[in-house]
Amino acid sequence: MHRLGPTRAAEILDAMTDVRVLVVGDLMLDEYVSGVVDRISPEAPVPVVRVEAERWAVGGAANVAANVTALGAACDVVGVVGDDAGGRRLTHALEGAGVQVSGVVVAPDRPTTVKTRVLARSQQVVRFDRETDHDVDGALERALVESIKGCAREADVLLMEDYNKGVLTAHVIGGALAAAKQRSIPTVVDPKRLRFFEYQGATVFKPNAKELADALGEHLAPDDPEWMETTRRRLACDTLLLTLGEQGMALASGGAHFFRVPTVARAVYDVSGAGDTVVAVTAVALAGGADPVEAAILANHAAALGVQKAGVATVSPREILEQTRSFQPSHDS
Secondary structure (H helix, E strand, O other): OOOOOHHHHHHHHHHHHHOEEEEEEOEEEEEEEEEEEEEEOOOOOOEEEEEEEEEEEEEEHHHHHHHHHHOOOEEEEEOEEEOOHHHHHHHHHHHHOOOEOOOOEEEOOOOOEEEEEEEEOOEEEEEEEEOOOOOOOHHHHHHHHHHHHHHHOOOOEEEEEOOOOOOOOHHHHHHHHHHHHHHOOOEEEEOOHHHHHHOOOOOEEOOEHHHHHHHHOOOOOOOOHHHHHHHHHHHOOOEEEEEOHHHOEEEEEOOOEEEEEOOOOOOOOOOOOHHHHHHHHHHHHHHOOOOHHHHHHHHHHHHHHHOOOOOOOOOOHHHHHHHHHHOOOOOEO
């Protein structure tokens, strides 16, 4: 049985403040336009939203970076923004969250990914995206790899956050894995379908159930230790951490070690950004001395807190510690 009591949890959470994380991936800006609807347009059968407020939040790999700094760790981020208002707003927001942005590459001919949600009385009416998702070109790839090499010199863990927006090409992934290997630091990957099998050699590979099922083309068996170990070997990672939504997580590490992490969420308000929280806590905890199971348990508690908050939200070490005191996890299989 593997238990993570409050004393050990506090040790790991305290150690997080000495950690430096390098986040590499697809940076996004989330825009929220909110107002009220009291009539239908005479031009077409659509609601007219009278705008009352606008706000912006970091998304994608940028939200992972914000989660990292909310945990008390230092963070550098490497990604691409356009030479536009969205890019400037995004880098400013990252700096406001305490994230170092010297590794961000500006691409004049590539727009910043901006996702705009129009809401009326908290109900989303429509979303429109401004982005390009084709792979970055050779010059941008080289610039990104150089940024990764520079930032990795001070990093304790490297985290790759893939949203299939063209930043994590095979060349950039290879450069990131090589930089981490040279520094002998762990790598944590939150993958997407397009380059699912490009991350061989990662320390922790964290897909969700849909991503893994789509990539493998088969039904999942997360409660079967043999299936989990076979899948881990197929993905060529040290640890497979599979997130299962309301069913918790399943973990397989080398040496045929299997662990099932049941959900601890009391209530679910909004699942936005839950995966970002999980991967951020996992990476920071590993760098802070946690083993993969301890990192997964802490990440599970953090996700339970995150889904109780509206929108894409971060969680603090104090909140995670209080959560661990409320639950005594869980059983090893």
